[in-house]
Amino acid sequence: MGDIDPFDKPDQVWPRGSTPRNLKNKLNRQRGGLVFRIVLLLALAVPAAFTSPWYVAYAAPLPDVSQLDSDVPADTILYASDGTTAIADLHPPGYQHYYEPLSAMGTTLPEALLAIEDRNFYSEPGIDPAGIARAAIVDLKAHDTVQGASTIAQQLVKVRLLGDQPTLQRKLTEALLSFAVERRYSKSQILEMYLNSISFGNSAVGSAAASAIFFHKKTSNLDLAQASMLAGLVRGPTLYSPFRNWQAAKARQHEVLAAMVSDGKISQAEADKAFKEDLSPPSHMFRPVSTVYAPGFVSYVTGQLKQKFGSNVTYGGGLRVYTTLNMTLQTIAQDAISLTQADIAWRRVQQGSLVAIEPTSGAIIAMVSSANPNTDGGQYNLAVWPPRNPGSSMKIFTYTAAITSGHFTMTTPIQDGPFQYRDPGSQTIYKPQNYDQTYHGTCQVQVCIGNSLNIPAVKVELGVGVPNVVQMARSMGAPPWQQHPDGSFTNSDDLNSFGPSLTLGGYGETPLQMATGASVLAAQGTLHQPFAIVRVQRGGATIYQHADKAQQAVDPKVAFIMATMLSKDENRSMIFGRNSQLVIPGWQVAVKTGTSDSFADAWTVGFTPKIAVAVWMGNPDWRVKMIEGSDSYLVAVPAWHTFLTHALPVLGAEQWYSPPQGWRPPEEEALTTVQLLPWSGCGRIDGRSHPHVATRDRSRGLQHLPL
Template identity: 35%
Template sequence: MADQSNNRPQTAEEREKQKKRLLRAERRVIRRARLRVWAAVFAFLLLLAAGGLIAGWIWLSTQSLPAAFISQTSYIYDSRGGVIDTLHAGGYRHSVELSEISPYLVQATLAIEDRRFFEHHGIDLRGLARAALVNLRSLSAKQGASTLTQQLARNLWLSHERTWSRKLQEAVYAAQLEMKYDKTEILTMYLNQIYYGHGAYGVEAAAERYFGKHASELSLAESAMLAGVPKGPRYYSPYRDMKNAKDRQRLVLNAMVEQGVITREEADAAFREPLNFRPLESDADDGYAPYFRDYVRMVAVEQLGIDERLIAEGGVRIYTTLDPDIQAAAEEAVKNGIPAGSEQQAALIAIDPRNGHIKAMVGGRDYNTNQYNRVFATTRQPGSSFKPFVYLTALENGMTPVTRFRSEPTVFTYDEGRKTYEPRNHNDHYVMDEIDMRTAIASSDNIYAVHTIMAVGPENVVATARRFGIDSPMQPVPSLALGTFPVSPFEMASAFGALAAGGVRHEPVAILRIEDRSGRVLYEAKPSAVQAASPAHAYVMTRLLESVFEPGGTAHRVSAAIKRPVAGKTGTTPYDAWLVGYTPELSAAVWVGYDKARTITQAEAHRAAPIFADFIERALAGVPPKMFPMPDGVVTVYIDPETGKLAGETCPQRRPETFIAGTEPVEYCDAHDAAGEEEPDSARADQEIRRSWWEDLKRWWLG
């Protein structure tokens, strides 16, 4: 009997399994078909890309490289359109063969700039990936990946603007360079083209400019120093910042060690080796205001992001705030203020308080000898010239010009009684009695200043100084009142300018506009101003600072030379002497001292004030004298200096004093009333005592 098991009907479970098997088989067929299609597409795209690369390669090889970048002279202009400086195109250049260049310099350059130079074809894909990874990790553009060939292409044919189109052109030109020249030729062109700062293009010019020798004679230490400069000639030049230059030299030497070019012992010895730099030749004859010119270039490159090569030879026009007459006055005042042959140095910076425009800058006595700009030195203690910020804080916290403290040797305790501070007055001179704020400012009484800072809180004085643009490090301690924390003349001139401008601080400005060779505006200044103090408080502070130039004031000896209203403050430390002051039109800081810590004599300390006075009168010779404008919110009354009360008819001395409205004294002095004398007519006394200081000055002014 036949087996009928094959004819039995399938169960539902068996039918489901068979269906799934069929679906799986169908999917395998579909996947294989898709894979065949994708493989065909990929092969086609690969062939297309290969064909494109071959065609592109062939096309590039048939193209001529463009003419090299045509250098044009750039100009820096003063506020009247006169040329301050011309930046000559091309600079100093002398081409040499690779065999005439020290192997150390070649190795150092490759180590720091392009370690895979002999392995890539103009674009280093591995370097690009490495840089992208580093930048992604740090979320910033810390590492670039331009090869030497790309840098050469950029220097020869392109601008330095940061755009994708420029980068693409750079890559194309780099590929063409690699097709037309061998590696040795490219390296030779690069080393003869790159900019090393101070007008030196190429290694031969750089070796001569920095060390007075041929490029073939450079030692390992010298080569590592030079190889680090092109990354940022203004930042890494040893003439401008030796610390940055040495740090960069160490980085180059370490890179050479990592690549096995030199040993660690050789690197350490090279880093310790003293370098004999050739005195930098000055191009001061090409223009004037050399310290200001350097500052303008620094601002353009480091703060505004303008490429240094574009400034050096790109035909740009830089329009600045410098006033030629005021600059000439500053240079003459510094020249006349210190005897010939003296090693003492000086700095002067002048700013228009009404807009922050830098009008003059003298960073030292002789730019040809030393290019260090002392206007920005942050190692100078301002001494008593810092006190206005203590007293302004006091005025803002309720003290007045007649607030009194005792001037006598005093030991101050602070930090919850754990520390003491014992200041001294100059020459140990003390009144041994109570004095008011005006007297303390005029005579620069240190005891009064420390009493004041203890009363208002050192941390509040720091906050006031910060509002006025003083960013140098300060600690909230009692000695802050005496200017023991260094600041720069630049900061002081700007801060005092805010007092002159009714409490409005304008950010200092040197560059108004930068245009490229086609007249396209690359940068235009946008005025920035903040209200650092109220107009009333600034005006009362100004009135107090005028006493420095009055009888009994520390600058009274030069008051006869200044024939206009002026306010300011002297400052003297064992090493520094200052006069920082202002008129309604000009704020200036003068510093004198020595570059290295060296005690100044009393005669040397007395040179700051005459320089200031000479400068102010020269600078404003054609400007009619103006009084500081009186704002709303202040009142002037006559007071008795001995008591600080309103002066009565019997007071032997009467002094006009300006107060924030509402803080002036209301009680009359009765300390000098004669026995049995009748009270003065109150209406007449009030009329006389409260007569306007403004009217009094006008009568004096008109003679």
């Protein structure tokens, strides 16, 4: 192979296992290595020594070779819902490993490694006496340790069981354990374990990782040039690194190819061709690249894995995690949030997030953690934390509680007029205002919620009882968060600790929780707890399988009424007009908007029978406000509309809800939904008087009671 010398010295001949003179200093080892070989060779010349009482006593405290039954720490791979698309590779920094059986490696890399590392592998008993003698002679002539003599079994023992301490005791122990390995495992098993355990540098441990990282290929698809380059790295991953010393790497590749020619594995012509192939980085050889799709979702799943299995198993357990993420919907969702944020950045909107849930199962099918990972807040998963003011989107829980109470129907009239409420405890006066700062007379419940009128919502909330609204939100998977003076949040506070601002978003929610709440209505009242992990496998065995624990959180009739009220375009036409952006052409969709009164948060929450979606837009720091007038219709609705316009066709045709058994149209229900107390001028609900409730009496018709 003189004609392919990388140093342009065509007459130079390199002995197998040696190196060019200008690499000699880098390969020098302690001269004690020569003594190791001589002593070891003498010991091996007397096989009886290994069956003597001395051997038995010495071997007793040695590491158990059965440890090799387990693979080295391996990367955890997360897959999308299709079961094949990898969305993340979890591993410690600077370490990647994927187990692969010998049968999946092909023949090129194994043959290259055996040729350069252990040509007598299939005939030796764990150590190679001839190789030791040969190496000793070479070392004597060179007055240095220049040729290796470790077999594959010895290298496996060193890598997996002993380490690399340069002592005579370690070398003798290595030999003893190599015999034990040969007795316990077949040659194919030893070679497979070896190829899965050795380091190739460049963060790659094992053949699969090396092939994938260096050449973006499977091991079986490596060509001769690539395989010989990798085989040459095993002796010294740093010394022969092609990224640090290209000439040294090529020289080592030359040795591998020469060894393969010598062993009859390839022809000289094949070796010459392989050596001339351009493998130079960065075009033909690569550094590790960590590609993560849907980083917020991956972070969410990783957190759950760490809770279930611990950090070590999560990052080194070789788990195969099958998730709920629909990559098509995820791409649509990310584009909708990112493009909308870019369009409205002039409104001082830095971020946005989205969560989409499959109502019938609770599967999280899309999760956008941020609009732009490179701007403020982009490093956080804003889809799950922190809680933000949900604005009027919180009214879905208020009206669900109201309909559930039996005292309100979708046609119950509520007076929208000046109103104030004095808290019995603090004596604080609460004066809600509508967003448009006007009053709209008497409106039916369905019109009040459709047009997001604040004053009727507070009246209904107080009528049904604030604690009941809190409990309804909790039952629907969206427990409101209270923030405390120290900045901490809790969501299990006493029901009576919440005030009437609840229905207008006075307490925190997250996009995940709001999507969960909407999914309950979408699933006809059934709460399927949101989940992201379908199953987890390790070594082919399933160690975790999601189990749905469905709960009937809302009566199906109530859920049907809510879906009906929120999906009728005429119910919201007074404020939003007909055929607004809240309508998805060709689809029937229930929707509710929400804007915080300080323009810090904008929301849109909606659902169909196949999907529930929550969109939040705003700034990661709630103290940074959007410009005045940046309500949800201008900020969050565009992203919501864009997402569903493209997502619904992906999910396919769907049929809107049919009236559940026992449901009656509003005109057939009893007209008296709130008991009239003529002597007090108040409506009575749940045994308590409320002076703000408009009531209907069969004989007297609609009566607006004085405030």
